Amino acid sequence: MFFQVAWPTDKDDKTHWPEITYAMDGKMGSDFMSNFMLKERLAVEKDFNDISKPPNRRSWGGNTPLEVNAFYGAESNGLWIPAGILQSPFFDAGNSDARNFGSIGSVLGHEMSHGFDDNGRQYDKRGELHDWWSEETVANYKKRSMCLADVFSSFTVAGRHVNGKYTLGEDSADSGGIKFSYAAFTKKTERSEEEKRIFFTSFAQTWCQVERKKSAVSGVLTDPHAPNKFRVIGGMTQFAPFQDAFQCPSGAPMAPTSRCTLW
Secondary structure (H helix, E strand, C coil): CEEEEECCECCCCCECCCHHHHCCCCCCCCCHHHHHHHHHHHHHHHHHHHHCCCCCCCCCCCCCCCCCCCEEECCCCEEEEEHHHCCCCCCCCCCCHHHHHHHHHHHHHHHHHHHHCCCHHHECCCCCECCCCCHHHHHHHHHHHHHHHHHHHCCEECCEECCCCCCHHHHHHHHHHHHHHHHHHHHHCCCCHHHHHHHHHHHHHHCCCCCCHHHHHHHHHHCCCCCHHHHHHHHHHCCHHHHHHHCCCCCCCCCCCCCCCCC
């Protein structure tokens, strides 16, 4: 798995801005429509030019360094971390480790986990489509992942159940992201109970949002991500260190007596 951090780089990790970055330099005018048509023409020319070239696994495609997001591409087995998300509140050099690991760390762990979710597991290290897991591993994965799908299917928004099978890829990536980031966070140095609580609080705050009811219902029907509220509740309830950090009694709403273990 290769990484693209902040901006485009080549295989030697040197900055490499693609030609498209400068394609409109010196060609734009003051008329919006003319500029729009210029952009469209250059895009078509680029597509025709790319047809004759071998695929570029490191290409950013339609994404840019300005986006506040992160991406994993199964067909490339690559991870893109735009500069847009490498800023507060997700990451800040002035933040504590607990805040950075809880937020951007979990996001990056999430994207890496996509390489092993219900879709990513079907692609190998070069991004080529074929089964590289043993039959036993696949069977165990399906059994464990269905446990997670059932957890998320129990959540409801305005009377509508989340479709845990539909959101499984993102939910399993969240599960991996929390676990991997927390492992890195606690391995670096011994952490206090306060730091651990800040880690989980930072993770939860990553998904804070205000949403209208109609939008929330629409998201349940169309979004491959579970509603943000349940990304937090579902992720934390299935991760035992959360219970330990906040000293939740066994059987409490955030500390179920049994959990799904996928990774």
